[in-house]
Amino acid sequence: MASPPRKPSAPQAKAIVAPPPESPDLLHVLVAQSVLTAEQAERVRRATRVNSLSAEHAVVQLGLANEVQVAQALAAHAGLPYVKINPLDLDLDVVTKALSGPFARKHGMVAISKSADRITIAVHDPFAPFPEEDVKRVTGLDVERVVATRSDVETINKGFYDLQASLKTAEKQLTSSRVSTVDLGNQEFLSAEATELDPSAAPVIKALDHILSYAFEQRASDIHFEPKRNLTLVRLRIDGILHDVHLIPKIVYNAVLSRIKILSGCNLAEKRRPQDGRIKREQNGREVELRVSTMPTAFGEKVVLRIFDPDILLKGIDQLGLAAHDLPRFYDFISRPTGIILVTGPTGSGKTTTLYSILKYLSKPDVNIVTIEDPIEMVFEDFNQVAVRPQIEITFGSALRTVLRQDPDVIMVGEIRDGETAENAVQAALTGHLVLSTLHTNDAPSSITRLLDLGIPHFLITSTLIGILAQRLVRENCSHCVEEYVPTPEETAVLRMDPEKLKVYRFKRGKGCLHCRDTGYTGRTGIFEVLPMSEKIRRLVTGQSGSLEIFKVGREEGMRTLREAAIEKVFRGITTTTEMVRVTGK
Numbered sequence: 001m002a003s004p005p006r007k008p009s010a011p012q013a014k015a016i017v018a019p020p021p022e023s024p025d026l027l028h029v030l031v032a033q034s035v036l037t038a039e040q041a042e043r044v045r046r047a048t049r050v051n052s053l054s055a056e057h058a059v060v061q062l063g064l065a066n067e068v069q070v071a072q073a074l075a076a077h078a079g080l081p082y083v084k085i086n087p088l089d090l091d092l093d094v095v096t097k098a099l100s101g102p103f104a105r106k107h108g109m110v111a112i113s114k115s116a117d118r119i120t121i122a123v124h125d126p127f128a129p130f131p132e133e134d135v136k137r138v139t140g141l142d143v144e145r146v147v148a149t150r151s152d153v154e155t156i157n158k159g160f161y162d163l164q165a166s167l168k169t170a171e172k173q174l175t176s177s178r179v180s181t182v183d184l185g186n187q188e189f190l191s192a193e194a195t196e197l198d199p200s201a202a203p204v205i206k207a208l209d210h211i212l213s214y215a216f217e218q219r220a221s222d223i224h225f226e227p228k229r230n231l232t233l234v235r236l237r238i239d240g241i242l243h244d245v246h247l248i249p250k251i252v253y254n255a256v257l258s259r260i261k262i263l264s265g266c267n268l269a270e271k272r273r274p275q276d277g278r279i280k281r282e283q284n285g286r287e288v289e290l291r292v293s294t295m296p297t298a299f300g301e302k303v304v305l306r307i308f309d310p311d312i313l314l315k316g317i318d319q320l321g322l323a324a325h326d327l328p329r330f331y332d333f334i335s336r337p338t339g340i341i342l343v344t345g346p347t348g349s350g351k352t353t354t355l356y357s358i359l360k361y362l363s364k365p366d367v368n369i370v371t372i373e374d375p376i377e378m379v380f381e382d383f384n385q386v387a388v389r390p391q392i393e394i395t396f397g398s399a400l401r402t403v404l405r406q407d408p409d410v411i412m413v414g415e416i417r418d419g420e421t422a423e424n425a426v427q428a429a430l431t432g433h434l435v436l437s438t439l440h441t442n443d444a445p446s447s448i449t450r451l452l453d454l455g456i457p458h459f460l461i462t463s464t465l466i467g468i469l470a471q472r473l474v475r476e477n478c479s480h481c482v483e484e485y486v487p488t489p490e491e492t493a494v495l496r497m498d499p500e501k502l503k504v505y506r507f508k509r510g511k512g513c514l515h516c517r518d519t520g521y522t523g524r525t526g527i528f529e530v531l532p533m534s535e536k537i538r539r540l541v542t543g544q545s546g547s548l549e550i551f552k553v554g555r556e557e558g559m560r561t562l563r564e565a566a567i568e569k570v571f572r573g574i575t576t577t578t579e580m581v582r583v584t585g586k
Contacts, residue, residue, distance in 0.1 A: 481516065
């Protein structure tokens with residue numbers, strides 16, 4: 001009979017319980033770094049035994065610490081710096097060419113930057129065996145090791161290596177003799193299954209899919225494909241600011257361009273004229289629309305994809321950013337049964353979001369809403385949406401004449417561009433309809449001057465115009481890293497106020513974190529200039545006064561300028577003086 005197993009001696013038992021010093025237990029580290037208490041660590045141990053979770057996942061799931069705190073504690077214990085990886089700062093070639101994908105994934109690392117003599121490698125576990133000599137031998141560079149969160153390292157590894165593999169495979173296949181067999185248009189949705197595609201088309205679709213997924217993750221509003229002499233630059237507009245993100249081979253871009261054109265209904269053979277189209281994309285269980293615009297340039301066709309996310313485009317009225325004293329005026333505007341409401345501002349100032357949000361507020365079963373757009377920004381089933389098509393003589397003016405015979409209650413005209421559209425909008429308001437539209441003017445008072453320039457008589461303006469909203473968008477401070485600070489003398493000078501009066505306000509700014517990609521900002525909010533058509537302003541318009549006189553009377557009646565609206569958001573800690581100056585000027 002086999003003898004019973006020997007009981008381990010005390011030193012052996014100690015070696016089993018206590019991890020070796022070069023690989024300390026995560027919970028010991030978190031307790032030592034005061035991230036967890038001993039009681040919380042014991043709670044995590046029980047959770048790992050019951051649910052078969054790793055200690056790190058259990059800590060996060062129980063809400064005792066987040067990934068950043070775990071990574072910072074590990075970095076401090078290992079004596080290494082902690083870094084916040086901003087994907088927009090990474091170079092695709094640095095990440096993918098310095099280390100192979102399988103090697104990086106095996107060791108839980110990612111190359112994040114490179115200089116002439118040094119490469120920086122981010123790891124999520126600083127105590128795991130690190131192949132420093134192998135990295136030195138492959139790159140020929142000194143190695144600097146830093147610590148990042150596990151999800152950052154794994155996300156970068158997956159996204160960047162998959163994109164690079166797709167680009168390389170597509171480039172190789174497209175330069176081969178099989179290029180003529182590629183069918184790039186056999187799927188309606190971009191999130192297509194590669195198994196259903198021609199094998200040589202799959203890498204192109206995967207590459208485009210990676211770029212789109214990355215844009216959604218980064219909350220981009222636009223994707224720019226800009227052809228250069230030998231490569232194509234991919235840029236994302238995030239919170240109003242453009243960021244360079246990728247360079248893709250020209251031959252791959254030509255295939256991606258063909259794929260975009262076919263999916264968006266553009267003419268594949270037409271390369272000399274601008275074209276417009278739209279694509280559907282399923283993202284996280286919901287359908288998102290992409291508006292496509294192509295334009296010929298010196299090195300090929302430039303493409304811009306405008307992303308219309310219903311969660312962003314359709315907001316509640318109180319989510320637009322209107323100040324408390326402007327909201328009653330705004331609600332008074334949209335409660336009128338007839339008349340014209342104008343929203344003004346440059347391209348990208350949020351006019352479409354404001355108009356769609358008004359329509360959503362007004363949408364009821366007993367209300368017939370018709371929109372005339374160029375193009376339709378986002379398909380919404382509760383509205384009857386008409387697309388302007390000048391090539392078959394459907395213009396804003398002609399479509400508006402037809403819409404008036406469709407028994408509408410509310411009409412939204414995408415833009416008043418000419419005298420015909422302005423005249424038809426006025427006629428629609430006179431015949432008992434509520435009309436919403438946009439104008440491209442810098443402020444609210446100048447919109448009245450613009451209508452006069454378009455040939456609308458002053459007596460029709462005074463009898464139909466309800467009010468005007470001028471607007472802009474400012475970036476909001478990141479809620480995850482916002483902090484109070486004392487404004488500099490330069491900032492107080494920009495505000496043009498007595499420094500003593502500014503002491504009652506709490507100035508805030510984002511110091512930069514993973515959530516805001518180290519910018520200090522996440523999302524945008526509107527600043528508004530609201531001008532109702534009061535009796536005094538009507539008399540000024542009847543007397544053909546200029547926009548300066550209208551502005552003065554508007555100020556006397558409580559209208560605040562865009563700059564004052566931005567200053568109020570600075571005082572409330574929503575945005576910064578830097579952002580105020582960027583949007584409204586000094």
